[in-house]
Amino acid sequence: MAGGHPKTVTARDLAPQPPPKSGVATPSPFVFRDVAAAAGLSFLHHSPLSEQRHTHLTYGSGLGWFDYDRDGWPDLYCAQGTTYRPGLPAGEAPPDADPSDLLFLNQQNGTFVDVTQAAGLVEAVYSMGVASADYDNDGFPDLCVTGYDENVLYRNNGDGTFSKQTLPEGQSPGRLSSSCAWADIDADGNVDLYIANYARLGPEPENYPLCTHTEGGKTLYIDCHPCMLQALPDTLYRNGPDGRFEDVSVKAGVTAPSARCGLGVIAADLDEDGDVDLYVSNDTTPNFLWENQGDGTLVDRGVMAGTAYNGYGACEAGMSLEAADFTGDGRFDLFVTNFFHETNTFYRNEGGLLFSDVTSATGLGAPSKLRLGFGTVGLDFDRDTFLDLFVANGHVHDRLHEINRDEPFAQLPLLFHNERGVRFSDVSAGSGRYFTEPHVGRGAAAADFDRDGAADMAVNHLNGQAALLRNETEPAGGWLQIELIGTSSNRSGIGAVLAIDLGRQQLVRTRQAGTGYCSCGEERLLIGVGDAKIVKSVSIRWPSGLRESWNDLPVNSFQQLVEGTGHRSPLAPREESRSSPSPQTL
Numbered sequence: 001m002a003g004g005h006p007k008t009v010t011a012r013d014l015a016p017q018p019p020p021k022s023g024v025a026t027p028s029p030f031v032f033r034d035v036a037a038a039a040g041l042s043f044l045h046h047s048p049l050s051e052q053r054h055t056h057l058t059y060g061s062g063l064g065w066f067d068y069d070r071d072g073w074p075d076l077y078c079a080q081g082t083t084y085r086p087g088l089p090a091g092e093a094p095p096d097a098d099p100s101d102l103l104f105l106n107q108q109n110g111t112f113v114d115v116t117q118a119a120g121l122v123e124a125v126y127s128m129g130v131a132s133a134d135y136d137n138d139g140f141p142d143l144c145v146t147g148y149d150e151n152v153l154y155r156n157n158g159d160g161t162f163s164k165q166t167l168p169e170g171q172s173p174g175r176l177s178s179s180c181a182w183a184d185i186d187a188d189g190n191v192d193l194y195i196a197n198y199a200r201l202g203p204e205p206e207n208y209p210l211c212t213h214t215e216g217g218k219t220l221y222i223d224c225h226p227c228m229l230q231a232l233p234d235t236l237y238r239n240g241p242d243g244r245f246e247d248v249s250v251k252a253g254v255t256a257p258s259a260r261c262g263l264g265v266i267a268a269d270l271d272e273d274g275d276v277d278l279y280v281s282n283d284t285t286p287n288f289l290w291e292n293q294g295d296g297t298l299v300d301r302g303v304m305a306g307t308a309y310n311g312y313g314a315c316e317a318g319m320s321l322e323a324a325d326f327t328g329d330g331r332f333d334l335f336v337t338n339f340f341h342e343t344n345t346f347y348r349n350e351g352g353l354l355f356s357d358v359t360s361a362t363g364l365g366a367p368s369k370l371r372l373g374f375g376t377v378g379l380d381f382d383r384d385t386f387l388d389l390f391v392a393n394g395h396v397h398d399r400l401h402e403i404n405r406d407e408p409f410a411q412l413p414l415l416f417h418n419e420r421g422v423r424f425s426d427v428s429a430g431s432g433r434y435f436t437e438p439h440v441g442r443g444a445a446a447a448d449f450d451r452d453g454a455a456d457m458a459v460n461h462l463n464g465q466a467a468l469l470r471n472e473t474e475p476a477g478g479w480l481q482i483e484l485i486g487t488s489s490n491r492s493g494i495g496a497v498l499a500i501d502l503g504r505q506q507l508v509r510t511r512q513a514g515t516g517y518c519s520c521g522e523e524r525l526l527i528g529v530g531d532a533k534i535v536k537s538v539s540i541r542w543p544s545g546l547r548e549s550w551n552d553l554p555v556n557s558f559q560q561l562v563e564g565t566g567h568r569s570p571l572a573p574r575e576e577s578r579s580s581p582s583p584q585t586l
Contacts, residue, residue: 028415028417028427028428028429028430028431029382029417029427029473029474029476030381030382030388030415030417030427030430030431030432030471030473031431031432031471031472031473031474032415032431032432032434032435032456032457032469032470032471032472032473033432033433033434033469033470033472034432034433034434034467034468034469034470035468035469035470036465036466036467036468039110039111039112039449039468040104040111040112040113041076041104041112041458041466041468042114042465043078043102043104043460043465043466044099044464044465044466045060045061045078045080045081045442045460045461045462045463045464045465045466046080046081046082046083046098046099046463047060047061047081047082047126047462047463048083048084048463049398049463050084051221052210052221053210053211053221053222053223053398053399054084054201054208054210055176055199055201055209055223055224055229056084056126056148056176056201057081057084058223058396058397058398058462059128059176059178059198059263059396059442060081060128060374060394060440060442060443060460060461060462061078061079061080061081061126061127061128061147061442061443061460061518062079062128062129062130062179062375062442062443062445062460062516062517062518062519062520063076063077063078063079063130063443063444063445063458063459063460063466063519063520064076064077064079064130064131064132064143064445064519064520064521065077065132065445065446065447065449065458065520065521065522066132066141066143066520066522066523067141067522067523068103068119068132068140068141068143068156068160069105069160070139070140071106071108072108072451073106073107073108073449073451074106074447074448074449074522074523074524075103075104075105075106075112076103076104076106076112076447076449076458077101077102077103077104077121077130077132077143077145078101078102078103078104078458078460078466079101079127079128079129079130079145079147079443079460079518080098080099080100080101080102080124080126080127081098081126081127081462081463082098082124082125082126083098086202086204086205086208097124098124099124100116100121100122100123100124101116101121101123101127101145102114102116103115103116103119103121106449109450110449110450110451115160118160118161119160119161119162120161120162120163121154121162123164125147125148125149125150126147126148126149127145127146127147128146128147128148128176128177128178128179128518129144129145129146129147129177129178129179129180129195129196129514129518129519130143130144130145130146130180130443130518130519130520131143131144131179131180131181131182131513131514131520132144132182132513132520132523133182133191133490133492133494133513134156134191134490134491134492135153135155135182135190135191135193135239135243136155136243137189137190137490137491138156138158138491139158139491140156140157140158141156141492141523142154142155142156142162143156143162144180144182144193144195146177146178146179146180146195146518147176147177148175148176148177148201149171149172149173149174149175149203150170150171150172151167151170151171151177151180151195152164152165152167152170153165153166153167153170153245167193167237167245168237168245168246168247169235169247173202173203174200174201174202174203174204174207174208175197175199175200175201175232176197176198176199176200176201177195177196177197177198177235178196178197178198178262178263178264178517178518179195179196179262179263179264179265179514179516179517179518179519180193180194180195180196180265180514181193181194181265181266181267181278181512181513181514181515182194182267182492182494182513182514183267183276183278183494183495183513184276184489184490184494184495184543185236185238185252185275185276185292185296185298186238186295186296187275187294187543187544187545188241189486189488189489189490189543189544190239190240190241190490191239191490191492191494191513192236192237192238192239193236193237193239193245194234194235194236194237194254194265194267194278195234195235195236195237195265196234196262196263196264196265196280197231197232197233197234197235197259197262198229198231198232198261198262198263198283199226199229199230199231199232199261200229200230200232201229209224209228209229209230210224211223211224211225211228213403215403215405216403216404218402218403220399220402220403222397222399223396223397225284226261226283226284226285226317227284229261231258231259231260231261231285232259233249233254233255233259234249234254234262234265234280234288235247235249235254236248236249236252236254236298238252238296248296251296251297252296252297252298253297253298253299253300254290254298256300257288257300260280260282260283260285260286260288261282261283261284261285262280262281262282262283262288263281263282263283263318263319263320263517264280264281264318264319264320264321264336264516264517264518265278265279265280265281265321265514266278266279266321266322266323266512266514266515267279267323267494267495267512267513267514268323268324268332268510268512269332269495269497269510270289270291270305270323270332270334270349270353271291271352271353272331272351273292273294274541274545275292275294276292276495276543277289277290277291277292277298278290278292278298279307279321279323279334281318281319281320281321281336281337282318283317283318283319284315284316284317284339285315286302286303286308286309286315287302287307287308287309287318287336288300288302288308289301289302289305289307289308289353291353301353304353305353305354305355306347306354306355306356306357307334307347307355310342310343310345310357310359311345311356311357311358311359316336316338316339316342316345317338317339317342318336318337318338319336319337319338319339319372319373319374319517320336320337320373320374320375320376320391320516320517321334321335321336321337321376321515321516322334322335322376322377322378322389322515322516323335323510323512324378324387324509324510325387325507325508325509326346326378326386326387326389326418326421327348327349327421327422328385328386328420328421328505328507329349329421330499330506330508331349331350331351331508332349332508332510333346333347333348333349333355334346334347334349334355335347335364335376335378335389337368337373337374337375337376337391337517338368338372338373339372340370340371340372340395340407341369341370342369343359343360343364343365343366343368343369344359344364344365344368344371344373344376344391345357345359346358346359346362346364348362361423362422362423362424363416363423363424363425363426364389364416364424367414367416367426367428368391368414371391371393371411371412371414372393372394372395372396372407372411373391373392373393373414374391374392374393374394374441374442374443374444374517375391375392375441375442375443375444375445375459375460375516375517375518375519376389376390376391376392376444376516376517377389377390377444377445377446377457377515377516377521378390379446379455379521379526380418380455380526380527380528381454381455381471381473382417382473382474382475382476382528383453383454383475383476383477383478383479383528383529383530384476384477384528384530385477385502385505385507385528385529385530386418386419386420386421387418388415388416388417388418388424389414389415389416389418389424390413390414390415390416390444390457391413391414391415391416391441392413392439392441392442392443392444392459392461392517393411393412393413393414393439393441394409394410394411394439394440394441394442394461394462395407395408395409395410395411395440397409408438409440410438410439410440411438411439411440411441412428412435412436412437412438412439413428413434413435413439413441413459414426414428415427415428415431415435432469432472434467434469439459439461439464439467440461440462440463440464441459441460441461441462442459442460442461442462442517442518443459443460443516443517443518443519444457444458444459444460444516444517444519445457445458445515445516445519445520445521445522446458446521446522446526447521447522447524447526448481448522448524448526449468449470450470453475453478453479453481453556454471454472454473454475454479455471455526456468456469456470456471457469457471460519475528476528476530476531477528477529477530477531477532478528478529478530478531478532478555478556479526479527479528479529479555479556480500480527480529480535480538480553480555480556480557480559481524481525481526481527481557481558481559482498482524482525482527482538482558482559482560482561483523483524483525483558483559483560483561484496484511484525484540484561484563485560485561485562485563486542486543486544486563487562487563487564488542488544488546488563488564489542489543489544489546489563490543492511492513492523493511493542493543493563494511494512494513494543495510495511495543496510496511496540496541496542496543497509497510497540497541498510498511498525498538498539498540499537499538499539499540500527500529500535500537500538501535501536501537501538501539502529502530502532502535502536503532503536505530505532507527507529509525509527511523511525524558529555532555533555534552534553534554534555535552535553535554535555536551536552537549537550537551537552537553538550538553538559538561539569540561540563540566542563544563546563546564546568547568547569548563548564548565548566548567548568548569549566549567549569550566550567551567
């Protein structure tokens with residue numbers, strides 16, 4: 001089993017190191033260093049590829065940051081794969097059991113220890129997606145983990161242990177679920193759960209779809225194209241006031257369109273109407289944009305919004321995504337990673353639930369053409385107030401070289417610097433050793449794991465060691481970290497929209513729970529404030545509809561903002577009617 005106790009760590013092990021010497025000047029403003037070994041983060045992903053290349057074995061897993069023990073330091077949950085053993089019931093371990101998912105406790109100094117067994121989380125299943133939220137509003141973050149055959153909830157008991165909870169149809173042999181996200185769809189103060197489902201793969205071995213490709217007189221088993229699979233509708237669970245979950249997929253309209261192979265899901269208020277919408281990246285079929293109707297139902301507006309296809313009207317193999325204000329205009333844009341020989345796609349939010357594909361114009365097209373993008377992170381890595389982009393890359397086909405296809409399995413990651421909301425510069429090559437070595441990248445998620453005010457990242461790799469990328473960038477400015485505590489809203493503050501007034505500039509951020517590919521960033525919002533000497537105000541629109549602000553916050557500080565304790569702002573008539581929402585019936 002991967003994991004175990006970390007070796008003794010010295011200050012020198014974790015201290016920033018100078019970049020390697022080179023005859024070429026480094027063009028990147030970023031410096032990242034993989035400190036996983038020094039920090040005691042020992043996680044080896046286990047997904048042995050079968051001779052027949054069973055599809056789910058190639059997709060790998062995500063990871064998630066969350067402060068499960070509420071000590072103020074983010075801990076890390078790493079989702080694990082398993083060997084494919086046909087006919088073995090979900091959750092039943094064979095005599096030679098595969099390694100489990102692992103939970104790593106942050107020891108309040110940026111080093112980690114494996115506490116999986118003590119936490120009651122040892123379970124050898126094929127896990128895919130991870131997303132954390134305090135779904136029962138008791139002050140301790142809980143966990144959803146999706147995967148092959150089974151999706152589960154782990155309720156945080158508040159004493160360092162977890163209890164496995166049952167979702168309706170949580171176990172469904174042969175079903176492959178991918179990303180998941182928490183959002184209060186019906187505005188009742190309880191976060192609901194959206195799970196993207198990929199396909200039905202089996203469960204009987206004779207029903208598991210296997211695919212081959214013949215070229216140049218040679219036939220290979222390969223991962224199946226989605227058109228050869230039985231796609232499954234996504235699932236929406238309503239979280240009731242008693243903490244029980246109800247499958248409301250049909251009532252909410254999630255099953256109305258034809259089923260598609262979903263891989264990524266993210267929640268944000270994309271139309272600026274005060275409730276949370278959802279965007280889902282689908283594999284080779286049109287992406288969903290679920291507009292929240294305000295009554296607990298969702299309608300797919302992807303085609304009308306311009307986000308179902310790319311700017312050329314083509315479907316792409318959507319993998320991972322981010323929703324954030326990359327352009328600095330106060331609206332949440334969308335970024336989607338796609339397949340090899342496609343480009344990643346950047347949709348600029350034009351307002352009114354209309355988006356434009358500006359991938360090429362922003363410099364994000366060409367560098368991604370010969371990559372297969374999985375996990376992505378959008379954060380301000382140098383604290384200049386503009387959100388940058390990281391993409392973990394890696395193919396799903398490992399044998400293409402045998403038929404002379406120049407599509408490598410392991411690929412170089414990408415790192416983009418946001419040039420003031422207008423263009424992105426590919427600065428990967430000069431950003432540290434990790435970016436000069438190919439990886440089979442999968443899930444990626446961000447947290448300030450060492451509490452130095454900089455956004456770090458963890459990356460999961462298919463059949464490889466997880467990376468912990470410490471941000472050692474020379475910052476362009478100060479920082480603000482914010483933790484939200486909802487009272488009338490859900491306790492995690494998920495879905496809240498923040499406007500940060502820096503005087504000459506205003507930033508807009510949102511609290512999300514489930515991002516990228518099968519992954520989840522930490523609860524705190526990490527905000528770069530540039531050269532501002534003080535944050536004039538942070539104004540919050542809570543999911544309950546309440547608007548309030550906190551003024552004159554110091555730079556380089558952590559702020560815990562509790563709903564109802566700020567300076568209340570007047571509400572527009574539409575918002576006044578929403579300020580004390582009653583639960584909607586789904």
